[in-house]
Amino acid sequence: GAGVSQTPSNKVTEKGKYVELRCDPISGHTALYWYRQSLGQGPEFLIYFQGTGAADDSGLPNDRFFAVRPEGSVSTLKIQRTERGDSAVYLCASSPTTGNEQFFGPGTRLTVL
Amino acid sequence: AQKITQTQPGMFVQEKEAVTLDCTYDTSDQSYGLFWYKQPSSGEMIFLIYQGSYDEQNATEGRYSLNFQKARKSANLVISASQLGDSAMYFCAMREGPSSGAGSYQLTFGKGTKLSVIP
Numbered sequence A: 001g002a003g004v005s006q007t008p009s010n011k012v013t014e015k016g017k018y019v020e021l022r023c024d025p026i027s028g029h030t031a032l033y034w035y036r037q038s039l040g041q042g043p044e045f046l047i048y049f050q051g052t053g054a055a056d057d058s059g060l061p062n063d064r065f066f067a068v069r070p071e072g073s074v075s076t077l078k079i080q081r082t083e084r085g086d087s088a089v090y091l092c093a094s095s096p097t098t099g100n101e102q103f104f105g106p107g108t109r110l111t112v113l
Numbered sequence B: 001a002q003k004i005t006q007t008q009p010g011m012f013v014q015e016k017e018a019v020t021l022d023c024t025y026d027t028s029d030q031s032y033g034l035f036w037y038k039q040p041s042s043g044e045m046i047f048l049i050y051q052g053s054y055d056e057q058n059a060t061e062g063r064y065s066l067n068f069q070k071a072r073k074s075a076n077l078v079i080s081a082s083q084l085g086d087s088a089m090y091f092c093a094m095r096e097g098p099s100s101g102a103g104s105y106q107l108t109f110g111k112g113t114k115l116s117v118i119p
Helices: none
Strands: A005-007 A008-014 A017-022 A031-037 A044-050 A053-056 A064-067 A075-079 A088-095 A108-112 B010-014 B019-021 B032-039 B047-050 B063-070 B074-077 B088-096 B107-109 B113-118
Touching: A005 A088, A008 A017, A017 A088, A017 A108, A031 A075, A044 A064, A044 A075, A044 B107, A064 B063, A075 A088, B010 B019, B019 B113, B032 B063, B032 B074, B047 B063, B074 B088
Parallel strands: A008 A108, B010 B113
Antiparallel strands: A005 A017, A017 A075, A031 A044, A031 A088, A044 A053, A064 A075, A088 A108, B019 B074, B032 B047, B032 B088, B063 B074, B088 B107, B088 B113
């Protein structure tokens, strides 16, 4: 079956612009996670959805970051007024239930000029 | 304090030899899980192996085994019979137990170890 997919694979934007990053989890997975991986670092947690609701958004760095999962499947990470420090690879992962192995997508590489 | 510490930024191993990648963790939870992921240059995180805090036996998956020493809070990854395709970044990660409240199911990652397999 299909794994986690993320689009776009690469996004280049200018400082101050708005971007949306999409994640399509494995079908039937109720838990969905967003992580951010800066160069030379391990992924860092941003937000976790159980179904449609954000069960934990404690990792979002500030209010420019927002994520939704309106139908409990596809999720969109939204970043307003992008800054150069937002440049990173944004990874999405899903799992059938919480606490299980998380399956990662290929990531979206965001570059803010 | 770092929750996951990987002290080896880079490691080299001869093809067909075994290699151990170190990982120590810090948690006050009784229930937690430890994971190892491989990240090749393509960027995708590939799950390798999982160890639950209550598992009495060390986890094994093919050529991968996890040397779990609970009292020392270490969860080292052992790769046997290294192959050229094992060259990648390796990340140790921890999921803390549901009793820890908000953020219970996120993974906390270490900074990774870059493994290079020499022919």
